[in-house]
Amino acid sequence: xxxxxxxxxxxxxxxxxxxxxxxxxxxxxxxxxxxxxxxxxxxxxxxxxxxxxxxxxxxxxxxxxxxxxxxxxxxxxxxxxxxxxxxxxxxxxxxxxxxxxxxxxxxxxxxxxxxxxxxxxxxxxxxxxxxxxxxxxxxxxxxxxxxxxxxxxxxxxxxxxxxxxxxxxxxxxxxxxxxxxxxxxxxxxxxxxxxxxxxxxxxxxxxxxxxxxxxxxxxxxxxxxxxxxxxxxxxxxxxxxxxxxxxxxxxxxxxxxxxxxxxxxxxxxxxxxxxxxxxxxxxxxxxxxxxxxxxxxxxxxxxxxxxxxxxxxxxxxxxxxxxxxxxxxxxxxxxxxxxxxxxxxxxxxxxxxxxxxxxxxxxxxxxxxxxxxxxxxxxxxxxxxxxxxxxxxxxxxxxxxxxxxxxxxxxxxxxxxxxxxxxxxxxxxxxxxxxxxxxxxxxxxxxxxxxxxxxxxxxxxxxxxxxxxxxxxxxxxxxxxx
Amino acid sequence: xxxxxxxxxxxxxxxxxxxxxxxxxxxxxxxxxxxxxxxxxxxxxxxxxxxxxxxxxxxxxxxxxxxxxxxxxxxxxxxxxxxxxxxxxxxxxxxxxxxxxxxxxxxxxxxxxxxxxxxxxxxxxxxxxxxxxxxxxxxxxxxxxxxxxxxxxxxxxxxxxxxxxxxxxxxxxxxxxxxxxxxxxxxxxxxxxxxxxxxxxxxxxxxxxxxxxxxxxxxxxxxxxxxxxxxxxxxxxxxxxxxxxxxxxxxxxxxxxxxxxxxxxxxxxxxxxxxxxxxxxxxxxxxxxxxxxxxxxxxxxxxxxxxxxxxxxxxxxxxxxxxxxxxxxxxxxxxxxxxxxxxxxxxxxxxxxxxxxxxxxxxxxxxxxxxxxxxxxxxxxxxxxxxxxxxxxxxxxxxxxxxxxxxxxxxxxxxxx
Numbered sequence: 009x010x011x012x013x014x015x016x017x018x019x020x021x022x023x024x025x026x027x028x029x030x031x032x033x034x035x036x037x038x039x040x041x042x043x044x045x046x047x048x049x050x051x052x053x054x055x056x057x058x059x060x061x062x063x064x065x066x067x068x069x070x071x072x073x074x075x076x077x078x079x080x081x082x083x084x085x086x087x088x089x090x091x092x093x094x095x096x097x098x099x100x101x102x103x104x105x106x107x108x109x110x111x112x113x114x115x116x117x118x119x120x121x122x123x124x125x126x127x128x129x130x131x132x133x134x135x136x137x138x139x140x141x142x143x144x145x146x147x148x149x150x151x152x153x154x155x156x157x158x159x160x161x162x163x164x165x166x167x168x169x170x171x172x173x174x175x176x177x178x179x180x181x182x183x184x185x186x187x188x189x190x191x192x193x194x195x196x197x198x199x200x201x202x203x204x205x206x207x208x209x210x211x212x213x214x215x216x217x218x219x220x221x222x223x224x225x226x227x228x229x230x231x232x233x234x235x236x237x238x239x240x241x242x243x244x245x246x247x248x249x250x251x252x253x254x255x256x257x258x259x260x261x262x263x264x265x266x267x268x269x270x271x272x273x274x275x276x277x278x279x280x281x282x283x284x285x286x287x288x289x290x291x292x293x294x295x296x297x298x299x300x301x302x303x304x305x306x307x308x309x310x311x312x313x314x315x316x317x318x319x320x321x322x323x324x325x326x327x328x329x330x331x332x333x334x335x336x337x338x339x340x341x342x343x344x345x346x347x348x349x350x351x352x353x354x355x356x357x358x359x360x361x362x363x364x365x366x367x368x369x370x371x372x373x374x375x376x377x378x379x380x381x382x383x384x385x386x387x388x389x390x391x392x393x394x395x396x397x398x399x400x401x402x403x404x405x406x407x408x409x410x411x412x413x414x415x416x417x418x419x420x421x422x423x424x425x426x427x428x429x430x431x432x433x434x435x436x437x438x439x440x441x442x443x444x445x446x447x448x449x450x451x452x453x454x455x456x457x458x459x460x461x462x463x464x465x466x467x468x469x470x471x472x473x474x475x476x477x478x479x480x481x482x483x484x485x486x487x488x489x490x
Numbered sequence: 491x492x493x494x495x496x497x498x499x500x501x502x503x504x505x506x507x508x509x510x511x512x513x514x515x516x517x518x519x520x521x522x523x524x525x526x527x528x529x530x531x532x533x534x535x536x537x538x539x540x541x542x543x544x545x546x547x548x549x550x551x552x553x554x555x556x557x558x559x560x561x562x563x564x565x566x567x568x569x570x571x572x573x574x575x576x577x578x579x580x581x582x583x584x585x586x587x588x589x590x591x592x593x594x595x596x597x598x599x600x601x602x603x604x605x606x607x608x609x610x611x612x613x614x615x616x617x618x619x620x621x622x623x624x625x626x627x628x629x630x631x632x633x634x635x636x637x638x639x640x641x642x643x644x645x646x647x648x649x650x651x652x653x654x655x656x657x658x659x660x661x662x663x664x665x666x667x668x669x670x671x672x673x674x675x676x677x678x679x680x681x682x683x684x685x686x687x688x689x690x691x692x693x694x695x696x697x698x699x700x701x702x703x704x705x706x707x708x709x710x711x712x713x714x715x716x717x718x719x720x721x722x723x724x725x726x727x728x729x730x731x732x733x734x735x736x737x738x739x740x741x742x743x744x745x746x747x748x749x750x751x752x753x754x755x756x757x758x759x760x761x762x763x764x765x766x767x768x769x770x771x772x773x774x775x776x777x778x779x780x781x782x783x784x785x786x787x788x789x790x791x792x793x794x795x796x797x798x799x800x801x802x803x804x805x806x807x808x809x810x811x812x813x814x815x816x817x818x819x820x821x822x823x824x825x826x827x828x829x830x831x832x833x834x835x836x837x838x839x840x841x842x843x844x845x846x847x848x849x850x851x852x853x854x855x856x857x858x859x860x861x862x863x864x865x866x867x868x869x870x871x872x873x874x875x876x877x878x879x880x881x882x883x884x885x886x887x888x889x890x891x892x893x894x895x896x897x898x899x900x901x902x903x904x905x906x907x
Contacts, residue, residue, distance in 0.1 A: 309611070315757040419622060421761065422611045425768045429626045429641065436640030437633050450640035451504070452512055454705075 012094045014044050014111045021046060024098045031101070036062065039071035042111035046097070051104035053123035060084040061106070061119060075110055079117055090118040103177060124148055129155070132234035132256070134399055140276035141237040149179055149253035152236075156183060156249075159240045164188070170201045172215070176208030180215060183239075183249040190246060190477035193441045197248050197261060212255040219250075219261060221439060226407050229440055231260035231267050232400060238272045246478030262443040264475055265435060266460065268400045269293075274463060283462040290461065292397025295390060296405045300337055301412035301424050303387045307333045309420030326381045334417030336380055340388045341413065343370065345406075348392075447475035506634040507784070508701040513639035515713020516646035517777055518557075521693035522717035523653070524770035527743040529601055529818050530690050531728055535736040537683055539674040542736065546725045548684055550718045552834070553691060557714050559837035560694050564702055568844030573788060575851055581789050583839050587695060588785035590832045592800055593825075595778040597689050599627070600808045601817045602771045605740060608813065610764060620808050626772050628801055631779030635700055638780055642773045649766035653720070653743070656763060660727065662749035668733040669726060688830025689821040693774070695833070696781025698840050699788065743767055 018033050025031045030049040035042065061083045068082045079089055092100060097107040097116040104122035129151065132144035145152045153167060164186040172180045180201055184194050204218050220229040233239055234256050239249045242260045250259040269289050274282035307326070311319060329336060347366040354362055374380045395405050415423035438445035448456030453474045458464045470484040531542065538545045572580040603623050607616040630638050673680055702710065728742045731749065739745050747763035779800055786796035811817050
């Protein structure tokens with residue numbers, strides 16, 4: 009056993025932290041023994057440190073080996089005090105813990121007194137609901153876990169922690185309900201996470217990219233949510249939820265493409281209303297993808313299919329436009345995407361100005377000057393609105409829209425049909441942790457259609473989805489059903 | 491009453507070469523509608539005039555017999571047995587089947603591509619059109635039965651509804667009497683001429699290489715019944731609408747959709763069924779391509795030759811074909827009789843081989859079947875909701891208590907939850 013002197017150790021620790029100014033080393037004499045507290049300024053709850061650790065130590069008259077027992081007898085600290093070799097305590101200090109070292113001891117005693125800054129629990133901006141829970145996840149993992157614990161008060165609700173990232177050492181947690189989740193899937197996910205070797209995990213999206221079975225696909229292969237109620241519902245369906253410290257977005261697995269058509273609000277409103285909304289969401293998504301391409305195909309190749317009056321109106325609106333329809337549509341689409349990106353990044357007080365510039369100055373003037381036709385603007389506007397019916401799929405839908413637009417410009421409807429078949433065939437061959445991507449429609453799983461496009465009452469859905477592997481299929485007990 | 495227990499570990503992801511009967515019904519619909527209503531009505535009407543419907547009924551009867559034979563073969567699960575026993579006759583049958591499927595696929599693709607490229611999408615460069623059409627067929631065929639069946643499951647219900655709606659809103663001057671007399675030609679010529687349409691028979695033969703997992707409902711039988719019923723209804727309406735002019739009709743499914751009450755308000759409705767024809771043709775052709783690869787694999791041990799030869803033959807034929815009519819005429823000459831013979835003989839040979847194998851190798855069938863069983867064993871002891879919220883290690887005890895309580899031997903005390 010080697011004795012470590014504080015005077016030798018502190019310079020080494022500061023050197024390890026590259027003389028970082030926020031590393032604080034506070035010396036103290038406890039009953040004649042020289043000690044030091046090392047922590048990162050701003051990351052530690054100083055009030056707790058002062059009142060519960062330092063003050064009792066100052067007031068104690070006896071302090072000697074074994075030091076762990078002495079500390080437990082003296083300080084007011086609810087958690088276990090971790091013992092680490094002095095040479096290894098830098099990592100704990102970097103994570104925001106307080107390392108307590110005693111002169112001549114080669115062991116440091118680590119107190120977890122982290123006090124990360126966090127925002128209040130609020131409604132997520134992307135998942136507003138008219139009815140239903142309004143709380144959302146925040147960036148702080150422990151708060152998110154406490155929210156989930158409050159919702160699932162069962163010992164079967166299990167959390168597994170992983171430290172991922174060589175520099176960030178981000179805590180990644182895997183949540184599941186034991187007895188409901190399929191342990192094969194839980195183990196697969198845990199194994200994938202434990203194999204991640206990356207410098208840092210900035211957001212849960214980093215973890216998502218490791219969960220994809222097809223790396224280069226532009227289709228989502230993991231569900232995301234910012235809402236604890238949605239995460240809870242998915243856990244109870246047998247899915248696994250991944251929460252990452254520093255990210256308000258929970259990742260849910262396995263993922264089915266139809267999940268994005270469902271929304272938490274569907275389950276808090278009348279069933280017929282939920283069914284109707286889902287149909288509109290699908291229509292919105294299809295409109296986004298197909299409308300610009302269909303317009304080009306009709307105007308360029310298949311105008312004979314249009315009713316005569318409609319055709320005459322269209323001809324009147326597009327006469328004199330200098331660009332061919334595909335180019336015109338592409339220009340409007342690119343303009344819209346630029347405006348969209350600018351409005352996202354522009355300071356909020358300039359947002360109204362941008363709307364005026366975008367909608368009136370650019371749109372109206374371009375139409376009046378005869379550079380672009382009003383139907384093109386209308387089509388892109390409809391497409392732009394429709395894309396937000398399924399907000400999680402914005403990226404995928406915008407790429408598909410462009411693909412359909414390009415192919416219809418070259419081949420008309422036939423290309424669109426063939427592209428649609430290729431896309432469906434591709435999706436049909438996708439799998440996500442042993443789950444068919446297009447379930448419950450391909451393969452068709454009849455019991456799951458109760459919560460498909462049309463939704464039946466929550467009390468009628470007696471089984472957990474067959475689409476998701478689970479160890480426990482029964483959701484509603486028949487003898488308790490009203 | 492015992493607490494409700496359900497089977498756990500139900501595995502929805504069937505392996506390749508296994509499909510559900512509901513998926514089979516979708517593929518049957520695609521094969522039946524796309525093959526039977528494109529080109530054939532006009533070709534038959536040339537020779538059969540008012541007897542077209544009756545010729546179709548006869549062909550449907552033959553097709554139903556072929557379906558019955560093929561699905562009998564599938565039910566016996568003899569494919570695995572014949573493969574495992576390295577049966578040489580079965581290899582030969584599969585080789586013939588692969589060649590027959592190449593011929594069928596080539597004719598059908600050539601006709602479909604030539605017809606669509608010249609008569610429906612004249613604005614698109616034909617070569618580009620052929621490549622576009624071939625791309626999803628190859629993709630799906632190579633991906634296998636799982637991708638094909640799931641794609642069919644997505645598209646077929648949509649197009650079924652579209653076709654039915656088009657028939658409901660049909661607005662035409664029907665003269666049912668145009669389907670009479672039954673024998674517009676001599677009965678002898680009537681029956682003697684039928685085998686020449688062999689290209690349109692035996693669409694279901696690739697099912698012989700699949701295992702079909704049955705759901706509770708008889709979807710496959712239902713699919714066959716609905717498909718042939720719909721085909722014959724459309725033919726009946728087609729003859730009643732067009733009469734002798736049916737000879738000039740190249741695709742009855744598209745043409746019949748033209749007579750639509752809603753056309754004046756929302757535009758011409760042929761395109762709805764045109765979409766159906768294209769999508770269903772792609773699914774059908776990819777299924778034939780898959781059948782060809784599966785047959786080749788059984789014949790020579792690997793499927794690569796079919797994966798190379800099928801697309802090359804198909805694309806070469808379509809590039810050299812002058813018109814869709816020329817292809818159709820070629821198919822109904824001597825070639826038609828040969829194709830008919832093979833279409834009828836193959837299912838018979840498969841069933842005979844299957845019966846022979848089951849009799850000869852009945853002893854090893856059981857273990858062979860379990861070896862080929864794709865599902866993991868069920869877990870009868872998996873927990874259910876009765877033991878929710880019970881501490882780990884005490885679940886079994888809690889379940890037993892619940893069971894006893896529900897059997898009535900132990901009543902819960904008043905006020906106890």
